Amino acid sequence: MSALDDLVSQIARLPGLGRKSAVRIAHYLLKSDRRVAGNLSELLATLHDRIHPCSECGRYTEADPCAVCSDSARDRTVICVVEQPQDVEVLEQSGEFHGLYHVLGGVLSPIDGIGPGELRVAALYRRIEQLGIREVILATNPTVEGDTTALYLVKQLQTRGVDCSRLALGLPVGGDLEYADRLTVARSLRGRTHYDS
Amino acid sequence: MGFSQIRYYQFRNIADGVLAFDAKQIFFVGDNGQGKTNLLESFYILCYGSTFRTNRDSLLIRSGMSDCGLTGTAVTDDSGELAIRFALQNSLKSIHVNGSPVQDRKDLIHNLPCIVFCHDDIDFVSGPPERRRWFFNQTLSLYDELFIDVLRRYTRILKNRNVAVREENGDMIDVLDEQLAHTGRELQVQREHAVERFSATFEQLYHHISGFDEPLRVRYRPSWRNLDSVESVVKELRTRRSTDFTMGTTTSGPHRDRFRFEMNGKEFTETASTGQLRLISLILRVAQARFFSGRSGRKPVLLLDDVMLELDPTRRKRFFDALPDYDQAVFTFLPDEQFSSLAGDDTLLYRVKAGHAYGESGSASTRSV
Numbered sequence: 001m002s003a004l005d006d007l008v009s010q011i012a013r014l015p016g017l018g019r020k021s022a023v024r025i026a027h028y029l030l031k032s033d034r035r036v037a038g039n040l041s042e043l044l045a046t047l048h049d050r051i052h053p054c055s056e057c058g059r060y061t062e063a064d065p066c067a068v069c070s071d072s073a074r075d076r077t078v079i080c081v082v083e084q085p086q087d088v089e090v091l092e093q094s095g096e097f098h099g100l101y102h103v104l105g106g107v108l109s110p111i112d113g114i115g116p117g118e119l120r121v122a123a124l125y126r127r128i129e130q131l132g133i134r135e136v137i138l139a140t141n142p143t144v145e146g147d148t149t150a151l152y153l154v155k156q157l158q159t160r161g162v163d164c165s166r167l168a169l170g171l172p173v174g175g176d177l178e179y180a181d182r183l184t185v186a187r188s189l190r191g192r193t194h195y196d197s
Numbered sequence: 198m199g200f201s202q203i204r205y206y207q208f209r210n211i212a213d214g215v216l217a218f219d220a221k222q223i224f225f226v227g228d229n230g231q232g233k234t235n236l237l238e239s240f241y242i243l244c245y246g247s248t249f250r251t252n253r254d255s256l257l258i259r260s261g262m263s264d265c266g267l268t269g270t271a272v273t274d275d276s277g278e279l280a281i282r283f284a285l286q287n288s289l290k291s292i293h294v295n296g297s298p299v300q301d302r303k304d305l306i307h308n309l310p311c312i313v314f315c316h317d318d319i320d321f322v323s324g325p326p327e328r329r330r331w332f333f334n335q336t337l338s339l340y341d342e343l344f345i346d347v348l349r350r351y352t353r354i355l356k357n358r359n360v361a362v363r364e365e366n367g368d369m370i371d372v373l374d375e376q377l378a379h380t381g382r383e384l385q386v387q388r389e390h391a392v393e394r395f396s397a398t399f400e401q402l403y404h405h406i407s408g409f410d411e412p413l414r415v416r417y418r419p420s421w422r423n424l425d426s427v428e429s430v431v432k433e434l435r436t437r438r439s440t441d442f443t444m445g446t447t448t449s450g451p452h453r454d455r456f457r458f459e460m461n462g463k464e465f466t467e468t469a470s471t472g473q474l475r476l477i478s479l480i481l482r483v484a485q486a487r488f489f490s491g492r493s494g495r496k497p498v499l500l501l502d503d504v505m506l507e508l509d510p511t512r513r514k515r516f517f518d519a520l521p522d523y524d525q526a527v528f529t530f531l532p533d534e535q536f537s538s539l540a541g542d543d544t545l546l547y548r549v550k551a552g553h554a555y556g557e558s559g560s561a562s563t564r565s566v
Contacts, residue, residue, distance in 0.1 A: 110360035110369060144353045144376070152372045182342050 004030075056127070058103030058120050059085040068092075068101060075099040080137040081124065081153065083107055083146065087139065099137075102127060107145040108152055116152070124153075128162060135163040142169050198272045199309070199498050199525025200240060206266040207259040209235040210552035217556075220545035223527045224536060227549035233529040236547075236554060237500050240527055243269040243281045244311040244498060246292045246302045254285055263287070271309055273524070274495070279308055303345050310339055311498035312486045318478040322458065322466050329456040336485050337391050340493040344387055351380045355447055362441045370438065377450060378430035384451040385419050392417040392456065398491070399484040406480055406515045413460050413477070420453035475507055483519050490521040499526040506534070
């Protein structure tokens, strides 16, 4: 295998990229200034030394604890539970949530051999205890396993006297009803909100 | 109006090339083993992206070849002209509609809903209970995309619960019981309502086609009987948990539901003759087609594979008359069958021999290509 083939194979292993895109990226790197590949290579080589999970919430950070966990202005009585570190960035971009986060690192899935012990569930209980959390927002994805995980945590947390809530499901803001898929419309109908009289 | 043409490439024993199908009725006539069912199967594959004959897609590829393809052009009332391409290459299946790849076969169903009548349908009557469940799941899925989602969701929760049961993981089972009860109840309610309406159609058709006076009804017997709330189902699952541990699986739920064919309150299929079983299976499909048309307001594509062979002339006529209005219907016949009386004003007849289809003219009701 040539060096180019090797590079294409490695790039094609990245999520969301097929072989065609991998070939295009490899050729772009070859055509670009040497420094482009050099900088990228240096960043990749030191990636794991510089970026690591926050010891508190589990999101990726260079400083430990991360900027959210060390921000004293955040509401430290509410915690939002997500599946993956990148979910934190999505919620942060909304600018709507000002509490803390907790990354589980996956979802409960008995068929895949993933139980509470494989996730950062014990760390969640510890933080709730230590921080005196009042409300837990469950922001796992609306999949079967995401729902299983949320329901499992609700059952466990309610015995600890913590309020639990789940992200609402429904139509996207700014979207047209005619373009929504039937399942989304059905869930929106079930989760409709009433106007206060 | 259904398919106007299909291009064949290394598909089973069918010769490579294009066949025109721009007619409301398509008749494939030929001896056994010539390729009639293969041609009929190609319509089904382009409608659903899979075959009704086997679980092994590799059997669709002509012997000695490594890939195959079908490209169909169809016209529908809802979506206009559709170019549907099915390909099997290097053991990978791909389906494209108007050039866009189809990720989930569920998205295909509503383009060109088709209903196939074939010999194996007798399993819905005399086969194991899962075949009846399969039939009614298909009946509901044809017009209700949400039902497919609920069914998939239920199956996934069930698989997770079965693993948790084998591990005797009580905390996890508590959670999965709630999900199973919630999703299972949705399935149960949909099945209850559907079977009630389906049975009325079926009973009427059975009386009309068979000519028998004794009514034959379809009855739904859910596994969770007399449990009409999620809470009561959760309680039932908890009660049965020790049995589930012993059996190593979930022993109750919609995956154990039964559908019965009842005459005078008794299961009819236990005493019915083979001819009666065959007739019931045919009527089931007619009822499915009518049920689909009634619920969706759309006309299906009907595929009828050698199914009228065992009907006497009177019942054959009644059966034919009972079919709902369709976009297109494809029939296979043996050469000595009396099929010409079934041809309408817009019928295309192909004689099939050794994988080649020859358009036939000469009859007022047929057109050659």
